[in-house]
Amino acid sequence: MLNLLWILLGSYVVGILLPFCLPRRAEVQSLSAGVPAVVATSAGVVLGLLGLTSSGFITGSLASTIPLLAFTIRIDPLAAFFLLTISLAGLAASIYALGYVRHFDGRASVSTIGSLFNGFLCSMTLVVLADNGFFFLIAWELMSLLSYFLVVTEHEKTEVRYAGLFYLIMTHVGTAFIIVAFLILFQGAGSFSFEIFRHPNQSLPEGMRTLAFLMALIGFGTKAGIVPLHVWLPYAHPAAPSHISALMSGVMIKTAIYALIRVYFDFLGGQFPWWWGFTVLFLGATSALLGVMYALMEHDLKRLLAFHSVENIGIILLGIGAGMVFQSYGLKELAALGLLAGLYHTINHAMFKALLFLGAGSLLYATHVRNIEEYGGLLRRMPWTGVFFLVGAVSISALPPTNGFVSEWLVFQSLFLSYQLPTAFLKLMLPIAAAILALTGVLALACFAKAFGISFLALARSTQARHAEEVPAPMLVGMGLLAAFCVVLGVAPMVMLPLLDRVVAPLAGISIEGKVLAMDGWALAPVNVEFSSLSTPALSLLLMALALLGWGLAVTFGGRLRKRRYKTWSCGINLTPRMEYTATGFVQPIKRVFSTVYQPTAKLETEFLHESRYFAKRRHFEFHIEPIFEKYLYDPLVAFFTTLADRLRVIQAGSLHLYLTYIFVTLILLLLLAV
Amino acid sequence: MQVLSYSGSQLVDLCSALLLLTCFAIVAQRRLSACVDLFALQSAFLVVTTALVAYLTGNQHLYVAAALTGVIKVIIIPRVLKKVIDRLNVKRELVMYVTVPAGLLICGGLVMLAFFISQPIIPLGFLLTRDSLAIALAIVLIGLFTMIARQKAVTQLVGFLVLENGLFLGATAATYGMPLIVELGVFFDVLIATLIAGIYTNRLQDAFDSVDTNQLTVLKE
Numbered sequence: 001m002l003n004l005l006w007i008l009l010g011s012y013v014v015g016i017l018l019p020f021c022l023p024r025r026a027e028v029q030s031l032s033a034g035v036p037a038v039v040a041t042s043a044g045v046v047l048g049l050l051g052l053t054s055s056g057f058i059t060g061s062l063a064s065t066i067p068l069l070a071f072t073i074r075i076d077p078l079a080a081f082f083l084l085t086i087s088l089a090g091l092a093a094s095i096y097a098l099g100y101v102r103h104f105d106g107r108a109s110v111s112t113i114g115s116l117f118n119g120f121l122c123s124m125t126l127v128v129l130a131d132n133g134f135f136f137l138i139a140w141e142l143m144s145l146l147s148y149f150l151v152v153t154e155h156e157k158t159e160v161r162y163a164g165l166f167y168l169i170m171t172h173v174g175t176a177f178i179i180v181a182f183l184i185l186f187q188g189a190g191s192f193s194f195e196i197f198r199h200p201n202q203s204l205p206e207g208m209r210t211l212a213f214l215m216a217l218i219g220f221g222t223k224a225g226i227v228p229l230h231v232w233l234p235y236a237h238p239a240a241p242s243h244i245s246a247l248m249s250g251v252m253i254k255t256a257i258y259a260l261i262r263v264y265f266d267f268l269g270g271q272f273p274w275w276w277g278f279t280v281l282f283l284g285a286t287s288a289l290l291g292v293m294y295a296l297m298e299h300d301l302k303r304l305l306a307f308h309s310v311e312n313i314g315i316i317l318l319g320i321g322a323g324m325v326f327q328s329y330g331l332k333e334l335a336a337l338g339l340l341a342g343l344y345h346t347i348n349h350a351m352f353k354a355l356l357f358l359g360a361g362s363l364l365y366a367t368h369v370r371n372i373e374e375y376g377g378l379l380r381r382m383p384w385t386g387v388f389f390l391v392g393a394v395s396i397s398a399l400p401p402t403n404g405f406v407s408e409w410l411v412f413q414s415l416f417l418s419y420q421l422p423t424a425f426l427k428l429m430l431p432i433a434a435a436i437l438a439l440t441g442v443l444a445l446a447c448f449a450k451a452f453g454i455s456f457l458a459l460a461r462s463t464q465a466r467h468a469e470e471v472p473a474p475m476l477v478g479m480g481l482l483a484a485f486c487v488v489l490g491v492a493p494m495v496m497l498p499l500l501d502r503v504v505a506p507l508a509g510i511s512i513e514g515k516v517l518a519m520d521g522w523a524l525a526p527v528n529v530e531f532s533s534l535s536t537p538a539l540s541l542l543l544m545a546l547a548l549l550g551w552g553l554a555v556t557f558g559g560r561l562r563k564r565r566y567k568t569w570s571c572g573i574n575l576t577p578r579m580e581y582t583a584t585g586f587v588q589p590i591k592r593v594f595s596t597v598y599q600p601t602a603k604l605e606t607e608f609l610h611e612s613r614y615f616a617k618r619r620h621f622e623f624h625i626e627p628i629f630e631k632y633l634y635d636p637l638v639a640f641f642t643t644l645a646d647r648l649r650v651i652q653a654g655s656l657h658l659y660l661t662y663i664f665v666t667l668i669l670l671l672l673l674a675v
Numbered sequence: 676m677q678v679l680s681y682s683g684s685q686l687v688d689l690c691s692a693l694l695l696l697t698c699f700a701i702v703a704q705r706r707l708s709a710c711v712d713l714f715a716l717q718s719a720f721l722v723v724t725t726a727l728v729a730y731l732t733g734n735q736h737l738y739v740a741a742a743l744t745g746v747i748k749v750i751i752i753p754r755v756l757k758k759v760i761d762r763l764n765v766k767r768e769l770v771m772y773v774t775v776p777a778g779l780l781i782c783g784g785l786v787m788l789a790f791f792i793s794q795p796i797i798p799l800g801f802l803l804t805r806d807s808l809a810i811a812l813a814i815v816l817i818g819l820f821t822m823i824a825r826q827k828a829v830t831q832l833v834g835f836l837v838l839e840n841g842l843f844l845g846a847t848a849a850t851y852g853m854p855l856i857v858e859l860g861v862f863f864d865v866l867i868a869t870l871i872a873g874i875y876t877n878r879l880q881d882a883f884d885s886v887d888t889n890q891l892t893v894l895k896e
Contacts, residue, residue: 653892654891654892654893655889655891655892656831656888656889656891657772657822657823657826657888657889660819660822660823661823663819664816664819664820664823667816667819668788668816671788671792672788672792674792675791675792675794675795
């Protein structure tokens with residue numbers, strides 16, 4: 001298995017270096033980056049599966065000359081699970097990239113994108129494998145920086161540079177908090193080795209543990225995109241090339257989930273007060289709801305998907321938060337269920353979000369626009385992309401028989417099981433979280449009805465959409481792979497659950513595989529068969545049967561399936577795209593209902609013909625919704641620091657001599673103090 | 676052996692003192708080219724000191740360091756600086772923030788400060804060069820002071836180089852020299868820094884028609 005690890009890391013290194021060594025032809029360069037990435041991610045998939053199924057851990061270490069730093073690697077089930085997730089999404093993205101990077105030929109260096117892509121995947125892999133705090137931070141920073149460079153691929157655009165800068169600042173603020181969290185853990189352990197973090201010589205006092213909890217939550221929460229730390233996400237993810245967006249949104253933000261579980265359940269031993277779990281739960285519910293609500297108002301397809309990442313991180317945190325609450329009351333089975341639900345949603349989200357971003361990339365590739373108002377009728381022009389996008393949309397809307405449904409169902413179950421908790425407050429709060437989750441699901445469905453319907457159905461709204469063509473084969477293969485995973489993980493959760501149980505068992509201290517899988521694995525029953533159970537294969541069969549039945553009934557009794565040509569309702573006028581429902585129109589009712597949250601401003605300017613006020617020459621309509629967090633949280637903060645900097649500018653006189661004097665005086669004072 | 680190391684120690688102290696003396700001369704000197712000459716002289720003393728320490732202690736690698744000092748600081752850097760001065764056509768440093776007598780007094784104070792600071796450390800050492808430590812510190816402080824007190828970029832560069840000489844002496848005095856690889860690195864750093872600062876001075880002249888670093892305040896936002 002160590003050989004596999006070498007293949008994995010070696011291929012990434014080859015993928016980083018090779019694109020620069022070969023001739024400057026886009027095809028050659030994309031192959032030279034793509035093939036090593038495919039090899040490496042395949043090795044990662046195998047290694048992840050081996051790590052999940054084998055009984056022992058794979059460890060390896062390489063000493064360094066820097067004190068406290070050791071390049072230690074450990075593949076335990078938790079790391080293996082995330083390795084599997086990263087590698088699966090990475091595999092699809094690297095196949096996809098073979099076709100997609102042609103899109104950038106002439107605009108950006110294909111070799112640089114390919115090399116950074118490999119480096120980015122490699123750093124994410126190292127983040128989950130690292131078994132040393134220092135090494136982890138190095139990999140974490142590499143991941144942040146490489147993704148920054150990928151975000152600013154099209155740096156000639158102002159908004160891309162802004163997005164990159166925003167991302168860079170946010171991710172570094174997050175890293176600062178992570179470093180504090182690690183330093184607190186270091187205090188108890190006296191070493192940066194994760195092994196000693198797990199079994200410290202002296203346990204930390206309660207206050208320090210709480211501080212570590214909060215620091216880790218803020219630090220990793222920034223990367224994960226928890227509300228209100230999510231603000232960078234809708235800027236940065238759309239700015240990157242689409243296969244990178246797929247990885248950033250589908251996988252990179254998951255490394256934060258990995259780290260949170262690692263810190264709370266592994267380092268802090270799963271011993272914490274109830275309010276830790278409640279905080280996570282609360283943030284999860286807020287993120288889920290606000291994420292989807294903002295997504296709904298978004299008409300830039302990639303920004304819409306980025307907001308959905310905020311939502312799905314919220315759902316994952318709902319599962320994990322519920323698990324934490326149960327854990328602090330000693331309800332181990334339920335804790336395991338909550339964690340399992342969260343982790344299941346993690347891999348599911350990685351699959352369908354990567355799929356949707358790749359789909360968005362295909363639309364961008366074919367039409368060169370991102371605004372869904374300018375799509376329309378694409379299903380006819382790009383049938384495969386349309387089908388794959390539909391699979392992703394169904395998954396993210398949590399509809400059976402796809403994977404999103406299964407994991408959200410598990411999250412629901414773990415929230416409903418709160419009646420076993422001893423306190424009335426939590427007994428009430430968890431079902432409320434479930435209600436919020438239900439609302440989230442409905443809104444997500446509305447959002448993807450909009451995204452899919454407006455983009456793929458009806459008539460094309462723009463010349464680009466009218467002349468769109470199906471994307472090349474590698475891109476379709478990449479998307480098809482993910483779509484297949486979405487269906488497999490949805491129809492056959494009994495394959496995934498035993499693996500997840502191996503991840504959860506050491507963290508929660510109990511194995512629940514036997515209880516969750518009822519009827520020899522053909523049905524899911526969260527801990528208790530009487531409470532509720534679900535058989536996904538049966539459900540899929542039922543759905544198929546129903547569909548067949550409907551079709552059969554239509555054929556038998558309808559008898560009107562012949563094509564008829566008839567005047568439409570349009571009063572004899574030919575149908576034009578101007579008659580279509582727009583995305584803005586679609587979300588108008590929802591915007592009205594939730595206007596307290598959105599604070600919308602709509603402006604309609606009409607210029608009339610001066611002969612008559614019954615004829616408008618031109619109408620201009622614009623509406624935008626208030627970015628609440630940016631306005632009320634970030635802007636004051638920025639203003640505060642700007643004022644502070646202005647005050648401090650007094651000492652910046654611009655005089656070289658003065659600066660030297662500062663140094664000189666400080667030096668002498670320090671020397672005198674030393675004596 | 677005892678006698679030799681005692682007299683050797685005296686010799687090293689003498690050479691270090693000469694280094695310090697040239698520092699005062701630089702502070703008192705108004706002509707730029709003379710400042711550069713004095714720096715070359717100081718570096719020559721540094722070569723002698725280093726070679727002396729090498730001979731007395733048998734640390735072979737110090738000979739290399741001494742030779743490099745000779746080539747770089749006595750020959751190459753002064754030449755570069757002379758060229759810069761020729762091109763800039765500035766012979767005299769007219770403006771100083773501190774008058775020469777006041778500067779000398781301050782430098783005297785700095786030397787006292789350096790000795791005061793190193794007083795508790797010196798008896799702890801057992802090297803024959805240990806007494807040079809205070810002198811090295813004094814040279815560093817005076818170098819820094821020169822950078823502050825002078826306006827012309829060229830003299831500031833000389834101040835920087837004097838400071839570096841002090842550091843080198845300090846390294847020799849405290850530990851019989853750093854590992855050779857470190858010293859090589861430092862030499863190249865200083866050489867490159869001088870070249871860059873020389874170019875920068877030329878640019879300053881082009882931009883402001885003056886090498887007065889005070890002009891840089893207009894760059895402030």
